[in-house]
Amino acid sequence: MWAFQTPQTIQQPHLPKPFHNPTAISPKPQCCLALRPSTTTRSNGDSNNNNPLIQSLCKQGNLNQALQVLAQEPNPTQHTYELLILSCTRQNSLPQGINLHCHLIHDGSDQDPFLATKLINMYSELDSIDNARKVFDKTRKRTIYIWNALFRALTLAGHGREVLDLYRRMNRLRVPSDRFTYTYVLKACVASEEFVSLLLNGREIHGHILRHGFEGHVHIMTTLLDMYARFGCVLNASRVFDQMPVKNVVSWSAMIACYSKNGKPFEALELFRKMMLENQDLLPNSVTMVSVLQACAALAALEQGKLMHGYILRRGLDSILPVVSALVTVYARCGNLELGHRVFERMEKRDVVSWNSLISSYGIHGFGRKAIQIFKEMIDQGLSPSPISFVSVLGACSHAGLVEEGKVLFESMVRGHKIFPSVEHYACMVDLLGRANRLDEAAKIIDDMRIEPGPKVWGSLLGSCRIHCNVELAERATSRLFELEPTNAGNYVLLADIYAEAKMWNEVKRVKMLLEARGLQKVPGRSCIEIRRKIYSFMSVDEFNPQIEQLHALLLNLSMEMKEKGYVPDTKVVLYDLDPEEKERIVLGHSEKLAVAFGLINSKKGETIRITKNLRLCEDCHSFTKFISKFANREILVRDVNRFHLFQDGVCSCDDYW
Template structure:
């Protein structure tokens, strides 16, 4: 008795100090359980503290062997809650079954216990049992049942529950209404979800977040953002839960929507990890890799540790920027934290290394995978394809099929593209035929574009044009663009003009196609047409997309424009470039001035070529890295012919391995040669 009194005094003092219950020393639990006289108050306090499972079982035994305590319904309810909270709903059910007279609270606790432990079917069975036992549901029952319907995507029971809610007059209850919105959203019934939202007279942020989540979980990112705007118009501010609701559907969207998410993120007073993850993913998926990487580094600087979702979101951005150093650092973090196996994260690592041109590193991650899905194989096939290793890509495709995986439409895009980049004409034709006849995959525009590119690169321009005319679907920009590129390479002016006419109708503001047609005319010596194209661009206000090249140094990505004078090391870069140009001329270098005819008038053509962004990026890297260190540059446009020749010579002069990734492929330069074999 003395011990019990001592414990009670200790508990009271803690309560007065407003300390959390878990601060009670565990030694008191053992002491109390050894006592012969447990009171209802003491048992209640111990159960409220949610003791560990072993202590809970001992306490349970002491309660059921005490004639007074065993009949106490309050203790039975708390035992059920404690068991469910410890992940043992079966034990909670045992307590539930032993109670002779159960009221609505017992059923609610049991349904909640099953639901919180993801045993949704069991939760719904208890719900059905209530009506059989003549127990009326209340405003605590329905939210739990609706949560079980959401978790199991059981629309039928959800609709029945909704009907019951209407019948008993609880449809305007906030918590029940929120449950209905979440249930319908999870089941993909978004009109019904919005109707349920409209029926809630006084909505809170959870109501709106449930609607946001419904759209996001069904892939409607723009609609989810529209709901966020509605919420703000109702004078409710987005919170971390709103950002979390958006995560399942973060995708490519409009610049206005990106700005809206930015504003929402910046207004958050408390930014959870999920909030950072959403913002990083938005930047990555909307072709803003610099912002994604900057935000990731800012998050790190604030001491917030990333999780697997963060890393899987930022790794593609590292790949887009060829930020290999950061990518490797993230990979080390993954190893140290033992975040793998995690297929999504491992696939992101493969993709990052592949985009940085590090095939051996990508292959190492791939070979260590315990499980490979179609994404893993497709990433490796694509990585070899864009590096010009078509035969290796084809071999990987065969291994994937041998492993028992059936290629999907994206896998066929990768292997067809690989055949195109390496001139594997017969293989590409066979794969296209196999896709349709063996796998029953209906060709999409991406497959048709690959076939046009395959034929065009191989010099079969007339055949490529005939292929387009026989397509069962209307050709899009990519299809005609592939044909126009082939016409430039193989100097086919007549078909080039036809391709360009179609492109000017489809994408009249896209400057690149005007430039390509101008180059075709220039190579044919048709200067009047070149002038006409330039005049047309001027009248329409169309400006050539500036060439941008990125190179990583340390953890910072340096960006260069053609003729860049803004970089802090511009003076040194131009001095070194002059030296290299002199050495290149000694090796027979002659500038390919044809590539400047579309956008240079009176200025010195050779001087203009000399300051293209990829040349500046390469020279900057040479000046700031150790001798023989490999250099990696990423460009936003196709590398021009002059830069291709120049960088081959620079690799020979400096004895550097230089990798340039343009919009089409990788060019690995070494000792005066390029991996593309000049087939690009």
């Protein structure tokens, strides 16, 4: 079977300080300073000399009694200690683990490299990274296992930078890395809570791997590929993938995930097809399918998604929770919320992720109250919300403008669920308040943050400034954003948009020059539509589309007729100081309108037109589509980068709040 879920770590309350707390060492007080001479050869793993009583107590899970027996055992063997350490880990008991550690210190067994490794692993599992570090620091004879164990522990705890410092120290001491070392240090590069990138360290380790002849090692190369993927270096990742002499399902899945996660869903589906065609002996597993489903969701490829659903059923992967959660998301993100909900209802078992999928599904469709209701239902069923549950439900509040409800939920995080808000939660709150034109409150949230506000937080504020045209705050946000992510063209464009709306044309010019000087390009708007299982993509400047003339003509006609009925083009998104007609012509050519026109021509009456857009819908496209839905009597469903808009009979499901 598959082990998908990492065990939930329980936050320990206030814990006794290890080593110097007499209550934790009750059987043998003051032991810590009185070390016996080295005893590492003493037990020699002679399991015959094991204490059978302790063994059976450990098996029963009776740790307390096992520790009491240990206090009377004159000569605990290595194996006895190993069982006890494992038992503490399984019972998730840090105080008992510390108690046990003191026993080991007392008879010098903490210097046994095997047991020291086990202790580090134990502390890592028990979320006590300080103690893991202490074990490492106090061990005099450090095997590669001990180094690796600490690397792993620190990486899991998010201390990537520290791992890399230690790795450098290890190299200076001329301790040779083994195949495990490389996977841990590569993972460390992406396991950093700082905002600085450790990509350079990763590249350096790539060099070490090649120099030491590990380029044929499938585990290491897959980790390397994944590291590049997580930094968004798709080209580097694919180069590693192509050069791998041996590839297995995991390597293929990692590469497919790389494309899915980095905005290349077409490539992800293409690689999946290649995997199926060229490698009959490789069977995609549940992990592969999850990434493939994500690609379908990104493309809103409903028919593709259904095909994958069929394959998943045939392969019997439909009982695996992550797969089903991804299916719920696929259907919802393809615009079919009901189908997603039906998949959810048929699940025999659900975990918090399945619930989160459903909550965010309702959220992106604008059903904020329903999302809150599902969130509460989940808690009623005895599940604890995860940090992502809050991201989902706060996001849902934000889309629906449920400010007070969102504030209450945010308050309940720490008080009710002991979850400390991360940058993502703060970003949700800034978005929630900012969208509702409570920008000062949003800014105050940022000022009061206990952690460093990252680009997500400032980006949320900037987005809200764009909606409500607040130049001053936008300047504050971008001054930070240009430092934090200097190459994100979107931030420059948003600032220029705001200046343009304020008619500060000189400032618009300045930002545009800044953008050019840094060699950045605005991400072009792109809209897609799926007609009879084929996906058509539109951009506003697109001379290659054979139907483009026809689409432009249709749009011009529609616009003239709708203007008579009250449609007023909104041209404030145009960043050039042009005359009004020219501006109108530009917004009429927006990709989303082209897709709408294409949908009107190529689909039957009564069919919903489904469109996806890679950016936020502009004001004019929004009001244009509202008019069209009434004028042409068609239902139009548009997914923009944040949420869904269902246009029916002249109104939008977002209530013009997006």
